Amino acid sequence: MPGKGKLSDRPDFHIIGELVEAGSRVLDLGCGEGEFLAWLVANKGVVARGVEISAAKVRKAITRGVSAYQGDLDEGLADYPDQAFDYVILSQTLQETKAPLHVLREMLRVGRRAIVSFPNFGHWSVRRAMLFTGQAPKTELFPYDWYNSPNIHFLSINDFESLCRETPFPISKRYFLSGSRRVTVAPNLMAQTAVFLLG
Template identity: 70%
Template sequence: MKAGFVGELLGRSDYAIIGEIVEPNTKVLDLGCGEGELLEWLAANKGVEARGVELAGAKVRKAIGRGVSVYQCDIDEGLADYPDQAFDYVILSQTLQETRHPRTVLREMLRVGRRAIVAFPNFGHWRVRLSMLFSGRAPQTSLFPYEWYESPNIHFLTVHDFEALAALENLVVERRYFLAGHRKVGVMPNLTAEVAVFLVRRAS
């Protein structure tokens, strides 16, 4: 992949990548959609049929108030009701590391959706490694700013970890993007990427 500049969408570079991946006039489900900004943007600019799942009531209210159809529930159990292959894309942005059962979530995403877009912070980034090496404590960086006892992140993963899980699940990685700030990085992404975005589907 060529190194290059990535702009922002709604203040986030991973959203810019997702905005680029999603084809127009498709059906999109965003898990952990927050206040629904990304879905609103996709509906307005890509004509997608947008749905969201979010646990926090205040965020759900904001999302519904902006016209996005959001359902209040937990991602770990929230997908069971949907029929198979109901969506073209299921998005999980910066949330996989917060789920109790990431592997189940990934499977469910690819049951209800033809493709999954997964964006996550890379725990293999050199700053994380250095932090742990020198402090001897649970790493704290700009990407992982929390004390271990306050962190919502309960399943830390790296770029290599995700690739390995994708292989184990027999998934096809259609695209992979590695971001450091506003740059796409190509060399040694497991060491240099702050955020990774994967587009995966089941091998048919």
């Protein structure tokens, strides 16, 4: 997973920040240190909740004033009533979840809409690394060795789109990014990051 830095370091946050309507109820799954939620509260006046597994990060998030709690993502979602939120956000974390399909279903149960962003495993840099080294790809997008990577499910933009077709999950909007630049041509090859608005 790319580091969850300041808002400016994470181009998908800019997209998500624009998607979220002012004053809405937002749940951020894997909220990290709560920077993004704090930004949404300050700039969009949202009612924010966060879930994060790491005690150290939850501490930072609470210190920031975010109502975050320490908990497992799957277990945490189960407790929420249907449609408790306007948006449930899963930013750069889908590839780390044990049961991605279950998480996506739960997101659309507890939220009116789901916003999912993930690093694109179909990006040319990943394909090239695999082709030339014959090893599990280690790139800017996926900087880990195979044995210490938090990523356990690798997916490309095409993978996600076909899952949404088959399940089905209604895709309302899609954004493809290379760095902070929008990608319009051959996104599955050219985009590093994808952002989908479901529901």
